[in-house]
Amino acid sequence: MVALAAAIVWEGRARFFGAPPPPPSPINVPIPTEPIAIGESAIRGVLSAPVAIIEYADFECGSCAQFALVVEPGLLREYVDKGRVLVAFKHFPLQSHPGARNAARAAWCASQQGKFWEMRDKLFRFRGGLEDSDIEAAAQAVGLDMALFNFCRATVEADQQVQRDKAEGERLKVPGTPTFFVGRVMPDHRVQVTDAIVGPTSTEGLQGALRRLFGK
Numbered sequence: 001m002v003a004l005a006a007a008i009v010w011e012g013r014a015r016f017f018g019a020p021p022p023p024p025s026p027i028n029v030p031i032p033t034e035p036i037a038i039g040e041s042a043i044r045g046v047l048s049a050p051v052a053i054i055e056y057a058d059f060e061c062g063s064c065a066q067f068a069l070v071v072e073p074g075l076l077r078e079y080v081d082k083g084r085v086l087v088a089f090k091h092f093p094l095q096s097h098p099g100a101r102n103a104a105r106a107a108w109c110a111s112q113q114g115k116f117w118e119m120r121d122k123l124f125r126f127r128g129g130l131e132d133s134d135i136e137a138a139a140q141a142v143g144l145d146m147a148l149f150n151f152c153r154a155t156v157e158a159d160q161q162v163q164r165d166k167a168e169g170e171r172l173k174v175p176g177t178p179t180f181f182v183g184r185v186m187p188d189h190r191v192q193v194t195d196a197i198v199g200p201t202s203t204e205g206l207q208g209a210l211r212r213l214f215g216k
Helices: 002-017 062-080 100-111 116-124 132-141 146-153 156-171 204-214
Strands: 042-044 051-057 085-091 179-185 190-198
Touching: 042 116, 051 062, 051 190, 051 204, 062 085, 062 116, 062 204, 085 100, 085 156, 100 116, 100 132, 100 146, 100 156, 116 132, 132 146, 146 156, 179 204, 190 204
Parallel strands: 051 085
Antiparallel strands: 042 085, 051 179, 179 190
């Protein structure tokens, strides 16, 4: 967590002062021995893809926003749009980010109207803490039925879905966000993980894992 926090601080300083961030210290995450289920997660790509990237993310995490808005589009073009890789999103709101859990519930409710990825991107475009007004503005911008959306946000089910992801991440010893597990998709749509990567700000770590899986 300390190394990840340092990388985020330096990332912010680089935007203001032009100083290149130092390379982040590697954070070791154990490779899960049991496959990870993705059946209830938001999925980008086709389920027939042989390889999956599972992301645990927080909506108030600057590095998560950087990945979603800057890094991920290249991976989508090269791998996801070609049916080679699918991306699964799991919620991991941090206690240090007071608006993250509320945003996670909102994103799950957007998924119930088929608008998860649009909502995710809108939420990541807000900087700083996410207020309820920001979440409502994002929901309106992506065209959600606001009555259904607000009803959903108040349900126990929305909170349970977020908590299920968070508890799973804690069992997997996710140290911070974003954390990625990369592996092969099994016939039952669970993922046998081969690589765990924490907080990449470029495609290097993920592409290295993908190249090993595809034998290139």
